[in-house]
Amino acid sequence: MLARAFKTYVAFLRGINVGGNAIIKMSHLKESFESLRFENVRPVLASGNVVFQTPQRDASVLRKRIETSLKKEFGISVVVILRTASQILDLIKSDPFKGTKSGQETRLHITFLAEERNSGRQPTKLKNPEFQISQVSSDTVCSVVEARPGVGTPELMKVLEKEFGKSITTRTWNTVKKIAGLMGQSGRP
Helix, strand or coil, X not given: CCXXXXXXXXXXXXXXXXXXXXXXXXXXXXXXXXXXXXEEEEECCCCCEEEEEECCXXXXXXXXXXXXXXXXHHCCCCCEXXXXXXXXXXXXXXXXXXXXXXXXXXXXXXXXXXXXXXXXXXXXECCCCCEEEEEECCCEEEEEEECECCECHHHHHHHHHHHHCCCEEEXXXXXXXXXXXXXXXXXXX
């Protein structure tokens, strides 16, 4: 009998455990993913990131299964954005913030789009000059915020939602690097 080939994914769940809304304990989230017969399930931080492995190759099928399960189990509608280990590791290798140091005021963010944008060129600047795009592709936006009173991550999210819609989710660059480390350890693309 042939062994099934597994693929490593990360599910980014929009709006989980943010601002006191849609609170799900990571242990419960892990159990939920395991009930879908995913293997090596590892929640990452408390902001709705789950690394897992499955033989399923169709991301749209996986996304629907996860969204349906979360709705049924926790009673909340969640946008699930999936990326493979290869996609995350390629993003890390691209070094979208080369030469930019994060710090107290300088925040580096990766925004993942649920659906690829195929229509024409991608914007390289946001309509609000307070925020900079350092790299953009059909499904990912890398941005820099120079935070100060009235300008920060919540304001960036509003600008990004106006430009790209609400089926997006944003993580810090450090969170994405941590996820990449876990995915790279899996040994499965």
